[in-house]
Amino acid sequence: MIKAIHISKVYVNGGVETVALTDVSFEIKNGEFVAIMGPSGSGKSTLMHILGALDTPTGGDYFLDGQNVGKMNQDSLAEVRNKKIGFIFQSFNLLPRTTALKNVMLPMAYAGVPKKERLERAKKYLEMVGLGDRMEHFSNQLSGGQQQRVAIARGISMNPSILLADEPTGNIASVQAEEIMDIFKDLNRQGHTIVMITHEPDIAAHAQRAVHIKDGKIAT
Amino acid sequence: MNILELLQEAVVSLTLNKMRTALATLGIIIGTGSVIALISLGQASQKSVENQIESLGSNLLTVLPGAQNSGNVRGAAGSATTLTYNDAKAIMMQVGITLPDVKNVSAELSRRAQVVAGRNNTNTQITGVVPSYAEIRKVNLSSGVFISQRDVDAMTKVAVLGPAVAADLFGDEANPVGQNIRVNNQSLKVIGLTVAKGGAGPQSQDDAIYVPLTTAQDQLFGVDYVSTISIEAVTASAMTDAQNELGYFLLAEHKLNDPTKADFQILSQQDILGAASQITGTLTALLSGIAAISLVVGGIGIMNIMLVTVTERTREIGLRKALGAKKRLVVWQFLIEAVILTFAGGILGTFLGGAVSYFVSNAISLPFTLSPESITLALGVSGVIGLIFGWYPAQKASNLQPIEALRYE
Numbered sequence: 001m002i003k004a005i006h007i008s009k010v011y012v013n014g015g016v017e018t019v020a021l022t023d024v025s026f027e028i029k030n031g032e033f034v035a036i037m038g039p040s041g042s043g044k045s046t047l048m049h050i051l052g053a054l055d056t057p058t059g060g061d062y063f064l065d066g067q068n069v070g071k072m073n074q075d076s077l078a079e080v081r082n083k084k085i086g087f088i089f090q091s092f093n094l095l096p097r098t099t100a101l102k103n104v105m106l107p108m109a110y111a112g113v114p115k116k117e118r119l120e121r122a123k124k125y126l127e128m129v130g131l132g133d134r135m136e137h138f139s140n141q142l143s144g145g146q147q148q149r150v151a152i153a154r155g156i157s158m159n160p161s162i163l164l165a166d167e168p169t170g171n172i173a174s175v176q177a178e179e180i181m182d183i184f185k186d187l188n189r190q191g192h193t194i195v196m197i198t199h200e201p202d203i204a205a206h207a208q209r210a211v212h213i214k215d216g217k218i219a220t
Numbered sequence: 221m222n223i224l225e226l227l228q229e230a231v232v233s234l235t236l237n238k239m240r241t242a243l244a245t246l247g248i249i250i251g252t253g254s255v256i257a258l259i260s261l262g263q264a265s266q267k268s269v270e271n272q273i274e275s276l277g278s279n280l281l282t283v284l285p286g287a288q289n290s291g292n293v294r295g296a297a298g299s300a301t302t303l304t305y306n307d308a309k310a311i312m313m314q315v316g317i318t319l320p321d322v323k324n325v326s327a328e329l330s331r332r333a334q335v336v337a338g339r340n341n342t343n344t345q346i347t348g349v350v351p352s353y354a355e356i357r358k359v360n361l362s363s364g365v366f367i368s369q370r371d372v373d374a375m376t377k378v379a380v381l382g383p384a385v386a387a388d389l390f391g392d393e394a395n396p397v398g399q400n401i402r403v404n405n406q407s408l409k410v411i412g413l414t415v416a417k418g419g420a421g422p423q424s425q426d427d428a429i430y431v432p433l434t435t436a437q438d439q440l441f442g443v444d445y446v447s448t449i450s451i452e453a454v455t456a457s458a459m460t461d462a463q464n465e466l467g468y469f470l471l472a473e474h475k476l477n478d479p480t481k482a483d484f485q486i487l488s489q490q491d492i493l494g495a496a497s498q499i500t501g502t503l504t505a506l507l508s509g510i511a512a513i514s515l516v517v518g519g520i521g522i523m524n525i526m527l528v529t530v531t532e533r534t535r536e537i538g539l540r541k542a543l544g545a546k547k548r549l550v551v552w553q554f555l556i557e558a559v560i561l562t563f564a565g566g567i568l569g570t571f572l573g574g575a576v577s578y579f580v581s582n583a584i585s586l587p588f589t590l591s592p593e594s595i596t597l598a599l600g601v602s603g604v605i606g607l608i609f610g611w612y613p614a615q616k617a618s619n620l621q622p623i624e625a626l627r628y629e
Binding site: 049052054055074075078079081082083087089093095097106107109110111112154 | 221236535541542545548626
């Protein structure tokens with residue numbers, strides 16, 4: 001459950017202030033599949049960073065499952081990212097020269113999940129995304145679509161409150177993009193909350209609803 | 221994530237770039253290697269000097285004449301001519317009476333001189349001795365006999381050769397007993413050959429000729445004093461007592477009542493050993509210090525490589541932080557990599573240094589020593605160097621902002 005209340009973000013760089021977000025408020029309930037849409041430069045990446053606890057807002061409050069994430073220190077943010085957020089990046093961001101299995105196990109390692117359980121869960125999630133036969137492949141030996149599926153398995157491995165996808169199909173051929181969207185819809189049906197940032201209307205169409213951002217504000 | 225997993229990850233990422241890992245470690249290998257080699261060789265030469273001094277005889281006190289003063293100018297210790305054979309005889313008379321801790325006495329006159337035998341000649345130490353010299357200085361003969369009291373009394377022209385001199389004058393393996401040598405135009409008959417004791421340099425007992433003390437004084441050098449009086453104490457623990465007894469006895473003998481005006485000095489084997497050890501110890505410390513500089517340079521190399529690694533892996537660090545790695549964990553990850561590099565370098569360097577020391581010791585016939593202390597020290601220091609020089613790169617990695625790091629190309 002996400003609650004953004006009057007969130008603003010101002011970057012100060014060399015004395016020059018750049019306003020990225022102004023007075024952004026919205027709510028995403030558990031089990032929703034929401035697309036955040038907007039042209040480039042609209043502030044949707046900044047919003048994604050704040051929602052992902054990678055950055056904190058300069059004004060307003062951001063509640064994730066009732067916790068005020070906007071006021072946390074670095075290590076607490078790391079813990080929130082680890083336990084409550086599953087990231088799926090445009091450029092996949094898998095560890096190179098590391099097997100798919102190990103990549104999926106990484107967040108669980110940081111969470112202190114016992115090794116045996118890590119292995120079982122990682123196998124389960126990789127099979128769920130249809131990569132049961134590619135577990136021991138190095139991430140750089142997989143196609144774009146396959147890499148993104150490994151990233152999805154990694155994203156859901158900690159059973160997070162939200163799955164945060166940043167342009168998840170941006171670097172993938174359109175056929176494979178459809179597969180990724182099917183997986184998202186499956187996960188959503190299983191109860192996962194999904195927030196997807198995109199600028200492509202036909203990708204956003206897979207979501208239940210869309211939040212539009214323009215010039216750092218919610219457009220209605 | 222426990223320490224074992226961090227270690228595994230560190231090893232994996234170090235093996236990803238083997239060439240760089242090897243080059244980074246090389247600095248530490250060479251640094252540790254040179255420290256180990258120099259400490260080991262230093263200890264070996266110290267031990268060798270100690271052995272050599274100890275082989276001169278245990279429980280030994282050496283009486284040297286005091287400094288020669290002319291006017292207000294004080295000369296070097298031992299330059300005066302205040303000790304005589306009579307002093308030694310007087311001490312001998314009192315052994316076990318007023319000098320209860322003294323066991324044996326010998327007087328010596330040592331000079332360097334040119335020695336000729338047939339067509340060969342050499343320059344060596346000629347030592348005028350009395351029979352007790354052999355007991356005190358542990359001189360053993362491989363052939364013939366040593367100087368006897370009769371030789372000393374009758375001033376006979378005989379000589380006992382050290383093996384090095386014998387080899388110089390008569391060739392290796394030759395038995396010189398019965399041959400004649402010439403010293404300062406006096407012909408001396410060789411009556412004995414000593415057993416080789418090892419050692420080199422002017423202190424070596426193998427490069428020496430022994431003649432009767434009186435022969436040396438009257439026939440060869442024309443002097444009436446002796447250069448040293450050697451005293452054997454009854455036990456090692458009686459050395460200090462013997463030194464004191466002897467000091468008062470000689471003061472009385474020389475009719476001096478102020479100990480500060482003594483015209484002699486008494487050195488124990490410990491004094492000589494201490495001085496020699498101090499010299500080799502200082503040299504070892506100095507050389508090891510210079511070698512330690514290369515270890516520090518190696519450490520800077522590690523820091524350099526770690527900084528490159530951090531920059532190269534910026535995206536990876538960002539990802540790890542995004543997935544929930546806390547600051548401390550990132551610090552550990554990079555610190556462990558640095559320590560593995562330096563510690564592995566330390567281990568290899570210890571083997572390298574040990575091997576160098578082993579071969580050099582063999583080549584210059586020193587006893588090979590590699591103390592566990594120096595190994596522990598080298599490994600400890602190399603590990604600490606990893607911590608010190610890995611600290612900054614690790615901090616830099618852990619302070620990366622995940623967003624910035626993920627954006628980094």
